[in-house]
Amino acid sequence: MSVLGYVRVFAVxxxxxxxxxxxxxxxxxxxxxxxxxxxxxxxxxFQMIFEFGIIYCEFPFLGLPAFVGFTVGLFTEFGIGIYWQMVFSSFVLFSMLSMVQLIVFSRHQAILPANHWLKLGKVARDLWIYSCYSLPAFCSLTMAVLLWSYDYHAALGKIENKYPYLSPFFHQPSSGQTNPSVTLVLWSLGRASIQQVLAYIPIQIFGAFVGTATAYLDYLETLNFYDGGRRQIDGPNGTLCFFVTCIAPYSTKLSALFDQIVGTAILCMTMAAMLDPKNGVPKFLHPLFGGLTVLTIGLAFAQNDAYPIHAARDLGARLFMFIIYGKGVWTKDDYYWWVPILGPLIGGFVGAWLYVLFIDFHAWSNREEDEVEL
Structure with a gap:
């Protein structure tokens, strides 16, 4: 019997x-x-999951895949990639550490005198407990982002040799975006096919529709308390603008359209610079820089019409609100609804092509062979 066999017998x-x-x-x-x-x-x-996961599912433990290279557990037999195995291991490990922290915290609070300055109230203790239970998920998501840029492709190659039909799932880059402006820009730059555009944009709109429906149901009782259960578009108890973008009273549709073109142009110009391999921005920093870009645009351009800069985000939400509020969602503010759709689409092309024409075209001598992996 092999060493691995003895280990598994011991585990049983x-x-x-x-x-x-x-x-x-x-x-x-x-x-x-x-x-x-x-x-x-x-x-x-979690300790049992960790123990049996390592012995049966991921043997040997995937601490450093660049050194280990491959696994021989059940996950590998079923074609689950090393990346997802590491995310699983990270979640279980973070869960164990979080529970140890929670146990120490609970016993410490139990033995403290009632008037001690470190003694927390019931609400604070409950918040700490909930945070300990949710911490593994957030840590695992962070680990997933960091591992995505790690060199685990050599190990994946060993699995692909055994399971060649899984190869497209390992190295196929995706042009999928949640923002139709970015999707259309990628198509105009030749980095997405028209089939991908036609597939992604309806899904993006549907995602915004579902997200708005979820938010509406979550705040339904709050809305009923606010407006007495009578949905109103305008007035002191109007609630439509809680879910869709609305133009400011002092603004016009033309100025709002210009506002959206500028805001989305800044977004797509920044994204183009960030995704350009010549600029050397690490891939694991893309989510951080993208989020900071959106935050900055919001702080600078949210006054006129709440900076949608995202056609699907407003159209999907407006489609759901049409079910709740009726045709007023389209006629409000003199048919303003088309502005947060057309503005971001124009702004996306403007921003991305400004970067291409004034920066990218002047760097042909330093151009790398690799395409941007999205």
């Missing part, structure tokens, strides 16, 4: 011991410990 033998620990935590732990025992149970469950 520990299953009964782990189940015994679960039984003791649930039924033999003093009830006076309260929620503390459930924190211990959660920690033990």
């Amino acid at each position: 033998s520990t299953l009964l011991l782990n189940l015994l620990v679960v039984y003791l935590i649930v039924f033999a732990t003093p009830k006076s410990l309260g929620n503390f025992r459930w924190h211990i149970l959660t920690l033990h469950n």
